[in-house]
Structures are given as structure tokens and as C-alpha cells.
Amino acid sequence: MTYTSVSFLLFTAFCLGAYYIMPKKYRWCVLLAASIGFYAIVCLKYIVFLLLTSLTTYAGGILIGNYTDKTDRLLKENKKTWDKSQRDSFKQSVGKRRKLMLSAVLVVNFGILAFLKYFNMLAVTFGGKGLALFLPLGISFYTFQSMGYVIDVYRKKFPAEKNPLRLLLFVSFFPQIVQGPISFYSDLASQLYEGHEFRFDSIKQGAMLIAWGFFKKLVIADTLVGGINAVANDSASHSGTLILSAALLYALQLYTDFSGGVDISRGVSQMFGIDLAENFRRPYFSRSISEYWRRWHITLGAWLKEYLFYPIAMSKAFMNLSKQLRKRFGAQAAKVLPVSIASLITFIIIGIWHGANWKYLAFGVFNGGIIMISTLLAERFTKLKTSLKISDSSRPFIAFQMLRTFLIMLVGYYFDIATDFSAAMDMMARSITDLHISELFTQSYFETLMIQPQDLIMVAAATVVLLIVSIIQERSEKTLREQICSKGFAAESIVFALLVFSVLVFGHYGPGNNPADFYYMQF
Amino acid sequence: MTTRRKRALKIISLLTAMLFVYAFLSWFLVRTSTTSEMHIKEFYKEPKNSMDIAIIGASEMYADYSPPLAYKKYGFTGYNYCMEGTAGQLYVPMLETYFSRQSPQLVVIEVNGFFYSEEYCKREANSRRLFDNIPLTAGRFGLVNKYVEGDKMSYYLPLIKHHSNWHDLSYQFVRAKRLVLSDFRGVSPTKSLGTRTTTDSQIKKYAKVKNPTLGQIGKDNLRGTIDFLKDSGVKQVLFIRAPHMGRMTEDSAKELEEIITDNGYDFLDCDLIAQDVIGLDEKTDYYNCEHLNAFGCEKFTDFLGKYITEHYQLDKTHTEDVERQWQESADFTEKVFVKLKERTLFDEDKEYYESNVYNLVDF
Numbered sequence: 001m002t003y004t005s006v007s008f009l010l011f012t013a014f015c016l017g018a019y020y021i022m023p024k025k026y027r028w029c030v031l032l033a034a035s036i037g038f039y040a041i042v043c044l045k046y047i048v049f050l051l052l053t054s055l056t057t058y059a060g061g062i063l064i065g066n067y068t069d070k071t072d073r074l075l076k077e078n079k080k081t082w083d084k085s086q087r088d089s090f091k092q093s094v095g096k097r098r099k100l101m102l103s104a105v106l107v108v109n110f111g112i113l114a115f116l117k118y119f120n121m122l123a124v125t126f127g128g129k130g131l132a133l134f135l136p137l138g139i140s141f142y143t144f145q146s147m148g149y150v151i152d153v154y155r156k157k158f159p160a161e162k163n164p165l166r167l168l169l170f171v172s173f174f175p176q177i178v179q180g181p182i183s184f185y186s187d188l189a190s191q192l193y194e195g196h197e198f199r200f201d202s203i204k205q206g207a208m209l210i211a212w213g214f215f216k217k218l219v220i221a222d223t224l225v226g227g228i229n230a231v232a233n234d235s236a237s238h239s240g241t242l243i244l245s246a247a248l249l250y251a252l253q254l255y256t257d258f259s260g261g262v263d264i265s266r267g268v269s270q271m272f273g274i275d276l277a278e279n280f281r282r283p284y285f286s287r288s289i290s291e292y293w294r295r296w297h298i299t300l301g302a303w304l305k306e307y308l309f310y311p312i313a314m315s316k317a318f319m320n321l322s323k324q325l326r327k328r329f330g331a332q333a334a335k336v337l338p339v340s341i342a343s344l345i346t347f348i349i350i351g352i353w354h355g356a357n358w359k360y361l362a363f364g365v366f367n368g369g370i371i372m373i374s375t376l377l378a379e380r381f382t383k384l385k386t387s388l389k390i391s392d393s394s395r396p397f398i399a400f401q402m403l404r405t406f407l408i409m410l411v412g413y414y415f416d417i418a419t420d421f422s423a424a425m426d427m428m429a430r431s432i433t434d435l436h437i438s439e440l441f442t443q444s445y446f447e448t449l450m451i452q453p454q455d456l457i458m459v460a461a462a463t464v465v466l467l468i469v470s471i472i473q474e475r476s477e478k479t480l481r482e483q484i485c486s487k488g489f490a491a492e493s494i495v496f497a498l499l500v501f502s503v504l505v506f507g508h509y510g511p512g513n514n515p516a517d518f519y520y521m522q523f
Numbered sequence: 524m525t526t527r528r529k530r531a532l533k534i535i536s537l538l539t540a541m542l543f544v545y546a547f548l549s550w551f552l553v554r555t556s557t558t559s560e561m562h563i564k565e566f567y568k569e570p571k572n573s574m575d576i577a578i579i580g581a582s583e584m585y586a587d588y589s590p591p592l593a594y595k596k597y598g599f600t601g602y603n604y605c606m607e608g609t610a611g612q613l614y615v616p617m618l619e620t621y622f623s624r625q626s627p628q629l630v631v632i633e634v635n636g637f638f639y640s641e642e643y644c645k646r647e648a649n650s651r652r653l654f655d656n657i658p659l660t661a662g663r664f665g666l667v668n669k670y671v672e673g674d675k676m677s678y679y680l681p682l683i684k685h686h687s688n689w690h691d692l693s694y695q696f697v698r699a700k701r702l703v704l705s706d707f708r709g710v711s712p713t714k715s716l717g718t719r720t721t722t723d724s725q726i727k728k729y730a731k732v733k734n735p736t737l738g739q740i741g742k743d744n745l746r747g748t749i750d751f752l753k754d755s756g757v758k759q760v761l762f763i764r765a766p767h768m769g770r771m772t773e774d775s776a777k778e779l780e781e782i783i784t785d786n787g788y789d790f791l792d793c794d795l796i797a798q799d800v801i802g803l804d805e806k807t808d809y810y811n812c813e814h815l816n817a818f819g820c821e822k823f824t825d826f827l828g829k830y831i832t833e834h835y836q837l838d839k840t841h842t843e844d845v846e847r848q849w850q851e852s853a854d855f856t857e858k859v860f861v862k863l864k865e866r867t868l869f870d871e872d873k874e875y876y877e878s879n880v881y882n883l884v885d886f
Binding site for chain 2: 493
């Protein structure tokens with residue numbers, strides 16, 4: 001039961017009915033039953049991992065929370081009787097134990113994730129044999145989300161959740177379990193547990209968002225995925241023209257696949273009255289790589305910033321490094337270099353998160369390296385722009401920046417689609433040295449990309465629609481759905497019907513056209 | 524009107540409009556094969572209980588046997604409820620659909636469908652030709668539920684299967700025009716026909732004569748068909764092997780006959796009597812080794828019509844409307860056959876089927 005299947009839509013409709021029929025107080029129970037049911041239907045044999053993560057997260061939260069409450073109380077009670085050294089010593093010992101508890105939960109959960117995801121890669125690299133390991137559905141997403149919760153309890157942002165079933169719902173909420181978005185407990189939990197009123201607007205806008213997600217996934221992404229894989233998996237026997245075409249199409253396919261899936265997740269959630277965090281904000285309009293990463297997979301970026309980047313950048317080691325740099329190289333170096341190194345580490349982690357293959361490490365180093373260099377050279381760029389009298393708001397310059405960012409990201413995508421690191425390098429080289437424009441008009445070009453010319457025209461038209469929608473969204477504070485809905489029933493009906501029938505007719509689905517899995521499902 | 528009512532009305536209007544568009548797209552984009560689509564759809568236009576016999580089978584029957592010509596000479600009605608390459612497992616649902624509208628006194632079943640391999644029988648296209656062309660109002664859902672194995676959703680909602688036919692819109696427009704015109708014309712004048720204006724001696728690519736054998740899947744399908752006929756209380760059943768140049772292997776023919784006759788039904792192997800009794804000439808009466816042309820069809824129709832009349836009890840009384848309609852069909856089909864034969868003599872080598880014979884004769 002994938003998100004794009006009829007059975008998922010029927011499942012959602014059934015859950016919606018059950019949710020709004022149930023008394024408000026118990027509506028979260030419907031969500032929990034639906035989430036566990038969904039996971040059991042999709043991959044029952046791996047549910048034990050989900051339950052294990054939920055259990056350890058719950059236990060970790062409760063232990064840390066209770067211990068914190070107890071020690072805080074003790075400290076308060078003895079505020080007058082203990083002297084400063086006693087208090088400091090107590091705080092130190094409490095801190096250590098809290099860290100130990102947190103570490104235990106993190107090690108267990110990230111350990112499971114790392115073992116399942118990376119053991120085989122490391123074993124093969126070091127000459128050993130791999131194991132028949134599998135990745136439970138959505139393990140990266142629910143592990144990150146639940147560990148965020150434990151860290152926040154540790155940071156005393158909120159008390160630990162006392163009800164294990166409620167926590168299980170937070171970990172397993174079915175619209176987001178497959179590929180996120182990764183939510184913060186403080187944003188999502190109260191929405192999950194609150195019994196939402198039935199609001200027609202939520203249903204309407206949710207349905208519109210789901211239809212838009214289907215359009216992106218089935219009309220654009222899945223039409224292209226077969227050809228991209230065919231070229232990328234056998235890149236040595238294809239020309240540079242085909243490889244470059246595959247890479248360009250991949251940029252479109254990846255975005256529409258992932259953002260389409262997240263739109264479906266957000267749309268389904270919205271129907272239950274739950275707003276999931278936005279995960280994409282027109283990333284191809286970015287003017288720099290760092291901006292791109294603020295617009296692409298926003299929730300992963302936010303998670304890493306909160307729980308990895310800041311802790312590294314604010315760590316004692318980095319503070320000391322900053323002090324040393326200030327002494328030797330001045331204030332600018334002290335400000336920029338530690339941040340750049342922290343960025344690099346974060347991007348290496350992002351790279352590794354993307355997959356158990358050295359090419360993803362290269363992908364992380366590439367992105368982190370570009371951002372590091374840009375940060376280090378930012379001041380010089382500013383001076384250069386001033387001397388050349390280039391305004392940041394000039395349209396040609398903005399277009400240049402967008403194109404430059406896209407091309408840099410395109411290089412990164414080669415690591416994604418290639419079978420390994422050396423294939424990625426070879427593909428990049430041949431995309432420049434082996435280009436034949438005339439090949440674009442041959443039958444074999446379309447055959448290799450596994451699309452008919454009509455498909456290409458249809459995808460081009462769909463992409464124009466996507467572009468127009470993106471431009472409108474970029475220029476407005478309101479979502480396009482809100483704008484359409486404000487124009488009245490006729491307008492929203494026409495848009496909705498057009499989306500639905502575009503998907504039904506032009507979508508890549510049905511017997512012989514099996515929709516591809518969501519790309520990020522494998523994480 | 525309250526806001527809630529207004530909203531409900533708007534939603535109902537939207538859903539109704541979308542349902543209509545969906546129904547149109549489902550109709551417009553479906554694509555099976557021209558002959559099967561015409562033969563199945565046209566069957567449902569026939570008046571209920573107007574058929575004296577049922578003819579079930581594949582292309583052999585709609586090429587070799589013409590019900591209107593048989594009516595003209597022998598007075599009984601029947602419909603070639605046949606699709607190209609019909610696999611044996613479809614005979615039961617075909618019989619069930621036939622019986623849902625007609626009460627034939629005799630069932631004629633061509634046995635070629637029992638000779639297909641298991642791999643062929645499992646091909647999705649086979650069941651698509653039948654089920655996708657059965658109207659919703661004729662209980663398509665029930666039939667699909669009963670007879671289709673595996674994914675049924677795309678049979679209930681055919682757009683799931685056929686939506687990608689937008690790639691070839693020109694064909695879909697031609698098909699839509701054909702269906703609309705056929706609806707305007709009313710009942711089928713030829714009672715399903717598919718032929719070709721050439722002789723086998725002119726065709727090289729069909730030269731390879733096959734000698735079919737009865738495999739396990741064929742036996743199972745045959746037994747299933749017989750069981751269904753028995754359960755349905757059908758007394759008069761004639762299994763026939765229509766004239767082919769490739770004869771059944773001896774063992775297969777024997778086994779087939781045994782299964783049929785042991786169950787109390789009749790079997791007629793026309794391969795054995797094609798030349799001597801029916802009078803077919805391999806050089807002039809076949810358009811390929813498996814099908815007769817217009818000349819052969821006239822001869823075989825005459826033979827089978829006579830055989831049925833002599834061997835089975837048929838009450839040939841019909842209502843006035845049915846008689847008039849069949850008389851018109853017979854007159855039209857006779858004219859069509861004159862043209863078909865002319866064109867065969869000139870070796871025009873074109874395919875003619877239910878929907879394009881109008882080009883031959885004004886109707």
C-alpha cells in the first residue's frame with residue numbers, strides 16, 4: 001500500500017470517517033490505530049523495530065525526565081543548606097548521569113540504524129562478507145524524529161510524555177512514516193493528541209494538496225524514472241548526451257518524487273487538521289548552495305542544525321578553536337572557520353545518511369566543501385561584486401546565481417544516480433566531452449530514456465505548470481491553495497478536477513506501469 | 524438555503540460532473556481489439572431471447588460461419604459470440620453472459636480455445652477483450668469478481684489499465700467514431716463477422732500449418748466448460764472443430780472427443796470432412812490456414828446450418844420484429860458476401876469486420 005495507491009486513498013478515507021465520528025477525546029486513538037495498521041499492512045515483519053524505537057524513546061524520555069525532576073527538586077530543597085561547591089558537584093554528577101542516559105538511548109537507536117544501513121558497506125569495504133540485512137520502512141525518519149524528542153527532553157524543553165501510546169503515535173504517525181517530513185515534538189505532538197474539529201476547508205485544501213502531490217509523482221517523476229535508471233545503471237554504454245539528459249531529468253524527477261510524496265503526506269495530515277512542517281520551498285530558485293539546503297528537505301536540515309550543527313559549533317573544542325584562530329588569524333577567521341568546519345561535518349553526515357555507498361560520502365564532502373569555500377570567500381565575493389558594480393537585486397544576476405546553483409547541484413546529482421564514485425566521475429566527464437545534439441532527435445534517444453515523444457511533451461507541459469505554480473508561490477505569502485480557494489467554489493473545483501484528471505490520464509500507474517517507490521522511502 | 528446545504532449541493536454537483544468526465548474518459552480511452560470490442564458490444568444490442576442457438580469460440584467462427592446466411596436458408600437465429608484468440612478459460616464467462624440475455628436451444632462451441640498453452644491462457648489481454656467490453660449494466664463487476672484472478676481493480680475501473688492510450692489519440696478518435704456510428708445503426712447486421720479478401724495461396728506468412736495438441740490446461744478448461752453447461756441444464760451442445768489446414772494430433776483428437784462424448788455432448792471434427800463433405804478447397808476457400816474466406820464461409824455456413832437442422836430440435840418461431848430484423852440482416856449480408864467474393868477474386872487482400880462492411884454495401 002504505497003501513498004499513490006487506490007488502497008491508500010480508501011484507507012485514508014476510512015480513517016478520516018472514523019476520526020471525525022470518534023469523540024474528540026479519543027480521536028488520537030484512531031490515528032494511533034491507523035498508524036500501526038498502516039505499518040503492519042506495509043511491512044508487518046519489521047514492526048518490531050518501530051516498536052523497539054518507540055519503547056526505548058519512551059523509556060529514555062521518562063528516565064531522563066523523572067531523574068531531572070527529582071534532581072531539580074532535590075537541588076531546590078537543598079538550595080539553602082548546600083554550599084556552592086556541593087551544588088556544583090551535585091550538578092556535575094547529575095549532568096553526567098543524564099548524559100549517560102541520553103547516550104544510551106542514542107547509541108541503541110542510531111546503532112540499529114547504522115548497523116542495518118552501513119554494516120554491509122563497511123564489511124565489503126574491509127574485505128568481509130555482507131549479511132542479509134533489510135531496512136525497515138521509514139527507519140531513518142522515525143529514528144531522527146524520536147531521537148529529537150529525547151534530546152529535547154534532555155534539554156528540558158518540555159516534560160517527557162507519560163503515555164507510551166501517545167508517544168508511539170508521535171513516532172509512527174502514518175502520513176509521515178514513509179519519508180517524513182521529520183517533525184519536532186513541540187510542533188507535532190499537541191496537534192496529534194488534540195481532537196480536531198471537522199473543518200471543510202481542511203478537507204478541501206488537504207485534497208487539493210494530495211492531488212498536487214499525485215500530479216508531481218505520477219505525471220512527472222514516475223514517467224521519467226525508468227529511463228534515468230536505465231541510463232545511470234549502464235552509463236558506460238551510453239553517450240554523454242544521454243547521460244546529461246538523464247542527469248537533468250533526474251533533477252526534475254527527484255524533486256517531484258520527493259516533494260510530491262511529502263505533499264501527499266501533508267495533504268492527508270491536513271485532512272485530520274494536522275499541519276506538518278513544510279519540507280520544500282522551491283529549491284531550484286536558490287541563489288546559493290546554502291540557500292538550496294535551506295529550501296530542500298527543510299526538516300532534515302532543521303533537525304541537523306538543531307541537534308548536530310549547533311552542538312558541534314558551540315562545543316568546547318570549537319570554542320577553543322575559535323579563540324586560537326582569533327589570536328593567530330584575526331576575528332574574521334575565528335568567526336568563519338569553525339562554522340565552515342561544522343558545516344562540512346554536517347554535510348558529510350547528510351551524505352552518509354543518503355546511503356551506504358562511498359559515492360554519498362563524496363556527495364556530502366562536495367556539498368559541504370562548496371559551502372565551506374563559499375563561506376570562507378564570502379567577503380571577497382562581496383568586494384568583487386562592489387567593484388564590478390553588480391547589484392544583488394539585478395535580475396540577470398539573480399538568474400545567473402540560480403543557474404550557477406543549479407549547475408553545482410547537478411554535479412552533486414551525478415553522485416546520486418551513478419552506481420559508484422568512479423562511474424559518477426566518468427559520467428560527469430562524458431557529459432562534457434561526448435555531447436551530440438543531433439542525437440536528441442533520434443528514435444534511439446527516446447527508446448533509451450524509455451519514453452515516447454508524447455511523454456516528453458506531456459512532461460514538459462507539466463513542468464511548465466510546476467514552474468508557474470512555483471513562481472506564484474514564490475511571490476506570495478499565501479499558499480496557492482489558499483489563493484485558489486479564495487476565488488470561489490467554481491475555481492477550486494476546476495483546478496481540483498483538472499489535477500485529478502491529469503493524474504488519471506497522464507499518470508504513470510496501472511498494470512504494466514507500476515508506480516516507482518518513493519526515492520526517499522529507501523532511507 | 525443554509526450554508527451547509529449549499530455546500531453539500533456544490534460538492535454533489537462537482538462529484539457528479541467528475542463522474543461524467545470519468546465515465547467519458549473510461550469509454551474513450553479503452554482499447555482492446557476492434558473485432559472483440561464490436562462483437563461483444565453488439566451482442567448486447569440484440570433483443571433478449573431472440574437467439575435460437577449460441578456460437579461460442581474464436582476468430583474461426585466469425586470468419587467461417589455467418590448467422591444471417593444460415594438464417595436465410597435454415598430459419599434459425601444465432602450470434603457469433605466470439606473474440607480473436609479466445610482462450611478456453613473464457614468460454615464459461617462467455618456462456619454465462621450469453622445465457623444472461625438469451626435462452627439458446629443449442630450451444631455450438633468451437634474447440635480451438637482448448638489448444639492454447641498455459642502461458643497464452645494467462646495473458647491479461649485475453650480477459651481484457653471480454654471483460655472490458657461487457658457493459659457495466661450487464662453485470663461486468665460480478666463477472667470480473669467471479670472469473671478474474673489477481674488484480675481486479677483495473678477491471679472495475681478500466682481507466683487504470685487504459686489511460687495510457689492517450690498516446691495514440693488518433694486511433695481512439697477513430698474508435699469512438701466507429702462506436703457512435705454503430706450505436707446509431709442499431710443491431711448488428713452481420714451478427715459478428717471478420718474476414719479477409721484473399722486466398723491462402725496468396726499468403727506466405729501464414730503458410731506454417733500448426734497441428735494443435737490438447738494440454739492439461741486445455742483439458743481443465745474443457746471439463747470446466749462441460750461442467751458449467753451441465754449445471755446450467757443445457758441439453759443440446761455441439762463441440763466442433765472448425766475447418767483448419769492443420770489437423771489436431773490423433774491423440775488429442777481422440778482425448779478431446781472422449782471427454783466430450785463421455786459427458787453426453789456431441790463432437791464434430793470438420794478437419795476430417797473439410798474437403799469431401801463440406802467441399803472446401805484449400806487453394807481458394809481459406810484466407811489462411813486457420814480461417815475461411817467468403818467463399819469458404821458460404822460453404823461452411825451451408826454445411827453447419829444443414830447439420831444443425833438435421834441433428835437438433837429447434838423451435839424457430841420468432842416475434843415479427845425479430846423476423847423482420849433478421850431478414851434485413853440476411854439481405855444485407857448476402858450483398859456483403861457478393862462484394863467480398865468479388866474482392867477476393869481480385870485478391871484485394873483487405874480485412875473486413877463488423878464495422879467496416881458498411882463501406883461495401885449501403886445499409
